[in-house]
Amino acid sequence: xxxxxxxxxxxGGGAALPVPAIVEVLRRAGAEVALRAxxxxxxxxxxxxxxxxxxxxxxxxxxxxxxxxxxxxxxEAARWRPTHIWTSLSRATLLGQIVGQWxxxxxxxxxxxxxxxxANLRLLRLLRHExxxxxxxxxxxxxxMSADRPTAEGRPTxxxxxxxxxxxxxxxALDAFARFPDRSARLIVAGDxxxxxxxxxxxARLGIAERVTFTGHVPGIAPLLEHAHxxxxxxxxxxYPAVLIExxxxxxxxxxxxxxxAIAEILxxxxxxxxxxxxxPALADAMRHVLDGGKPDADARAAFLARHDPDxxxxxxxxxxxxxxxxRFNATHRAAR
Numbered sequence: 001x002x003x004x005x006x007x008x009x010x011x012g013g014g015a016a017l018p019v020p021a022i023v024e025v026l027r028r029a030g031a032e033v034a035l036r037a038x039x040x041x042x043x044x045x046x047x048x049x050x051x052x053x054x055x056x057x058x059x060x061x062x063x064x065x066x067x068x069x070x071x072x073x074x075x076e077a078a079r080w081r082p083t084h085i086w087t088s089l090s091r092a093t094l095l096g097q098i099v100g101q102w103x104x105x106x107x108x109x110x111x112x113x114x115x116x117x118x119a120n121l122r123l124l125r126l127l128r129h130e131x132x133x134x135x136x137x138x139x140x141x142x143x144x145m146s147a148d149r150p151t152a153e154g155r156p157t158x159x160x161x162x163x164x165x166x167x168x169x170x171x172x173a174l175d176a177f178a179r180f181p182d183r184s185a186r187l188i189v190a191g192d193x194x195x196x197x198x199x200x201x202x203x204a205r206l207g208i209a210e211r212v213t214f215t216g217h218v219p220g221i222a223p224l225l226e227h228a229h230x231x232x233x234x235x236x237x238x239x240y241p242a243v244l245i246e247x248x249x250x251x252x253x254x255x256x257x258x259x260x261x262a263i264a265e266i267l268x269x270x271x272x273x274x275x276x277x278x279x280x281p282a283l284a285d286a287m288r289h290v291l292d293g294g295k296p297d298a299d300a301r302a303a304f305l306a307r308h309d310p311d312x313x314x315x316x317x318x319x320x321x322x323x324x325x326x327x328r329f330n331a332t333h334r335a336a337r
Contacts, residue, residue, distance in 0.1 A: 001031040001321065004082035006073065006092040010037045010058055012044025012217055013163045013191070018242050020048045021310070029314045036076050038069045038092060044217055066095070074099050084108065084321055089239075094123055106324035108317075156185040156291055159228040159252070161221045161243055162235065164193030169278070171195075171202060172234040172257065176283035178206040185211065187232075188224055192217040225250035230291055233258060234278070241266075248272055249305055253290045257283065269300035 003026060010016050016037075023033045034055040039062055049056050059072045069091075077085065077099050085107045087096035093109040100107035158177065162168035170189060177187045189199070189212060196214060203209040218224070221243065225231070231247040233256040240262040247254050248266070254273030256263055267273050271293065276286035306312065 001026075001029075001084055002080070002082045003031050003033045003084045003086050003321075004077060004080055005033055005035045006085060006087045006096045007035065007037050008089050008092050009039045009041040009063075010043050010045040010049070010056070011041035011163070012219075016045035016049075019045065020052050020054070023052060023054055025310045025314045026317065028310070029318050034080055034082075036073060038073070038095070039063050048219065063091075066091070070095050070098060074102060077103050077105065084324065086110065106321075108320055108324050156182060156229045157188065157227055158185060158230045158232050158287065159188045159190065159221065159224050160232040160234065161190040161218075161224070162233075163191050164189075164195040164199060166195070167236050168193075169234045169236050169257070170199050172278060172280065172283065173232055174199060174202050174206060174208065174212070175280035176232075176234075176287065177212070178208050179280050179284040180287055181284070182288075183211075187212045188215060188228075189213065190215045190218045190221055190224055221246060222250065225252050228252045230255060230287060231273075232256075232287065234283070238263060245308060248296060248301055249308075251295050251301065253293065253296055255283065255286045255290050266304075269297060269304065271295070271297040271300060272304070 005019070005023065007016055007019065019035065023035070026033050035049065035057075037056065037058045040058050040060070043058075046056065046058075057076060059069060061068055061072070073095050082105055085096050085100045085105050087093040087107065087109045097107050097109060099105075158180075160170065160173045162170070164170055168191070173187070173189070177185070187208070196216075200209070200214060203212045215224075225247060228247075228250070229252070231244070231252050231254045233241065233244060233254065235241070235256075235258050238258045238260055240260075241258070244254055244256070244263065244266050253271070254267065255276055256267070256273065257276055257278040263275065267275060273290055273296075274286055276283050
């Protein structure tokens with residue numbers, strides 16, 4: 001298999017974040033993978049992709065020039081000659097589906113429950129001739145549930161991570177933390193973005209600046225989770241957030257205000273955490289409740305992470321890729337008749 005993996009950008013987050021792990025799984029299944037990004041943004045995902053020697057081409061265009069992006073992607077597909085196209089998120093999926101139809105290449109579009117604008121959803125339903133599926137992200141999860149994991153007694157550490165943009169709604173996290181009753185607690189905000197200055201000013205106004213650490217961009221949050229007691233996620237909307245899977249892998253309970261079906265699925269076991277109202281006092285109460293509840297249940301965690309085992313993911317993805325080929329062959333055969 002030659003898989004052309006199409007994503008929106010190589011920004012340090014979002015769909016680009018799990019790319020190296022996904023590519024490694026596909027490679028273990030015998031596939032050759034190349035990645036094409038429709039625009040650059042901050043480019044922070046490039047280092048992780050270079051580390052696995054991934055063939056990456058980034059289009060030197062913007063986010064709104066869709067026809068130019070479509071022509072570029074079609075040229076790349078013609079040049080690289082994939083047997084499959086694999087896409088993620090709405091722009092890459094819409095353009096990838098079109099190119100797949102033009103080139104008669106089966107397309108697997110991984111929407112992973114991501115938020116779609118109504119117009120994009122209508123276009124996707126109109127264009128979709130291949131499978132759009134939810135695919136679990138692979139997580140290598142060593143046993144992090146050891147007896148020496150810190151407890152919330154003393155000084156609780158709360159971690160929140162994401163790009164500092166409106167979607168992530170970090171202002172809500174700061175408001176809730178300011179109302180958290182334990183004044184010894186600290187909040188670590190991992191990530192960077194255009195709202196960082198405003199968020200730092202907000203922390204100062206709320207009188208919590210000394211207890212809040214803004215780390216800036218980090219290549220991964222695993223080191224932060226090693227010492228965390230709680231992971232806080234306050235996004236306005238999310239898809240299938242890998243960071244929540246990482247938190248469960250590290251044995252860290254979660255409080256989130258997200259309401260997507262994927263988040264409900266991730267928090268299926270009550271010991272993993274709760275979905276709270278997007279209201280600062282209610283969110284602060286939820287944080288206290290989860291911290292009092294202790295670690296995620298070990299058996300439930302093991303069962304959940306088994307679904308994200310890289311080998312199991314490879315088998316599931318191969319089945320989807322084979323199905324896409326069969327669907328394309330059947331459609332071609334019917335048209336020929």
